[in-house]
Amino acid sequence: MRRLVLFIAVVGLISSCTKTEKPLPIFGQREVVNGDTVYHKIAKFQFVDQDSAIVTNDTFKDQIYVADFFFTTCRTICPIMKTQMLRVYEATANMPDVKLLSHTIDPKYDTVALLHEFAKRLGVSSDRWHFVTGAQDSIYKIAQTSYFATAMEDKSEPDGFIHSGAFLLIDKDQRIRGKYDGTKEDDVNRLLEDINRLRKVHE
């Protein structure tokens, strides 16, 4: 009898452990409005991608996406970020609900034509990976206030900009669910796991 109780207890313990996988955190401030918790969301935006198509929040409606900030002439961390983002692109090839969004922080130089060429040379398709440009102020503002990523001009830097190498995981409700170092393979592995977890929750 005792053994049976112990057995049930152990089984119970194991099953409870596997069930309670912690949900991904929700980043940013939260408020309670009329008894409901309101979470930090990505603000409204409108940019233009490498095919001159307008990209807004609605482009990612009912989609999970990964966002980052870069520029094409950057020779420091961006090539590493693009190598890692290409891994994400390849790993999510069979996930129609997962998209990628790369913002240029040098819109004066990175025109639509240049981004088009860049994406083509990277060998990626524009319906899954949007490279966007827009007004410099709007890009910097959304980077800092919506994605909590650093992006600004700085003439003292070798390439003229400072920006973080972060990848941000955004859920279907436009909330940030993860932040990863896009220059580190291990951290990007974590992102790939989190994408799978998030997709399961959304199912």
Place this chain on the structure above:
Amino acid sequence: MNRLPFLFIIIIIELSGCNPGNTSNKSVKYQQYFVEGEQLYTTHCSNCHQKSGKGLGLLYPPLDQSDYMDQHLSEVICLIKNGKSGELIVNGKSYNQPMPGIPTLTDLEIAEIATFIYNSWTHEQGIIDVKEVTKILKECDESSQR
């Protein structure tokens, strides 16, 4: 007793194995070039060309297998220092992303980087001496001034 000639032969083979002349000295120099070159490559080159030397898409050309490198040693030395823009054909594919030069590199550092990339992956060129590099760099400086 029988072993003696055998031992003798082994010694002969070992001696001849490490090339005649002052080569042990040379190989130390090669090792130094290669190790320093690897570090410099990691700092200045691997962001784009990757640690594996495979490059990235059609943006950054590969170095691990490169007919351009095989055929254009002088140009490679010059472009490490001075950069390069415009179209570049590598292994039959067109690349067109400007590469910034690194004018602060010394001739020795360029020789070390060249020794590293020309003896990694599929390449086995041997040491690329600083004297050779200095000579090549003088010529590319002159041609760019013309």
